[in-house]
Amino acid sequence: MTKSVEVGSKKVNLIPFSGWMVVFVLIPIALVVYYAFTGVDGFTLSNLTWIWTYRSTLWLSVWLSLLATAICLLLAYPVAYMISRASEKVQRNASLFIMLPMWMNFLVRTYAWMTILENNGLINNGLRLIFGEDFAGLNLINNHGAIILGMVYNYLPYMILPIYTALTKIDNSLIEAARDLGSGGVQIFRRIVLPLSVPGIISGITMVFIPSISTFIISKILGGGKDFLIGDLIEDYFLGNSGVVNYNIGAALSLVIMVMILIATCFMNKFDKDAKTNGGGVI
């Protein structure tokens, strides 16, 4: 073991950070919990029971973000795999090109999808050129599919990049050894490549699922505002865009999201550890 550098006093180094994190991270979260359990007359569970009236919204949020995460995984894995097998120059450029779209503001990009999908949008106008002016147009926007598309589009790079990183870390000699020992392509993928890329898959899933389940912009722009997700409810209760400001219910909803993510993270970590111990055992 190497010693770690100790510069000055570690206490002094940690003071600004600790103070900052306590005041602006821990206390605010304590306030969220406090607001979630209080009302006009002090302690109450009514905020949480009130949320029960939104159970269909909560389910919809969970369902749509799970679907979006699954689609991202299915699309991202082959891309990440192919990039990781390409030459070094191609690899560098490819990851650059995957990052690049994220440099345009995501509101503008999501809005551009509206231009593409809406009834007088590019796809339907294109179809009218083919089928004639009377073509009624496909119903591509303001539905669940469009919200999922928005999620997949915005968060796909977050799935591709970690999987790609995990894949490039795989030692090529493992694959060569398996081939020498007579394994076929499918077997090599199933027994070596896939298990060793699990950490990348897991961080990809977290990086897609968390922003998807808490989004409130994508559902507004592409969902036509009729299918509110949890994020939309929180926004409404804190900023009062629909006339009611209620920090208590908003805080309770945020608490629900935090708990859901906590459970998901624990589940993922367990899965990750299992994969690591099993993977290590196989090798």
Add this chain to the structure above:
Amino acid sequence: MKTVGKIFNILIFIFLYAPIFVVVFFSFNEGSSRALFEGFSLQWYREMFEDELILSSLYYPLVIAVLSAIISTVIGTMAALGINALKGWKKSVFLSVNNIPVVNPDIVTAISMMILFVFVLSKFHGMEMGFGTLLIAHITFNSPYVVLSVLPKLRGMDANIYYAALDLGCPPLKSFLKVVIPQIMPGIVSGLIMAFTLSLDDFVISYFNSGATFQTLPITIYSMTKKPYNLKLNALSTMLFAVVLVLMLIVNLRPAAEKKKVRRTAK
């Protein structure tokens, strides 16, 4: 099989770039429709530069991004030094707290700080959310990323070099500046850049913590998307995208040029 893969890759890239193409293409539209191209013109670029709301909301986010990136780099680097020297449960407590803003959804981080600001500011009459709260919020969500990018560099460096410098009579501060800082510099720089871009691109945190009067660029964009759509937005986005593209090209071409230079001098 190979061609199938190639086609799949191309489709994914088309998917990723289709909206960007649409934005850029229609920024040159002569008409005002965002889906019907009527002819080439630069009128939206001209109007964009005459729009004071856009120009003012370009200025403040830049100030916030620069300030919050610098402050959080200082806080984060110091914290990384401190955390790296810790051991056992103390270390994991600090790392877990550091991870809270990273793992929590933006909207939860945003509203939790908003509750604090509203709570505190309600005690002081006449104070409102604005520049100050926005800066605090940005430092809060930037610092953890700096910690996360500096820590691996500290872990990877050989502490003996630092102690050797001390043994050779170099004063601690000087050995820190001359030995430790150069070794962890890549981590500090990437933390700084990450903080700057996160801050510049942030919408959700700013949306909840900037108050009614103070606008950053993403908020301006959001309020513009609510009104009848204006192609100025496309012009603005295209211009910003072009700036980023040029910067990225410079950053990526520079190492290649330097390598060439080294090779030439070696000959």
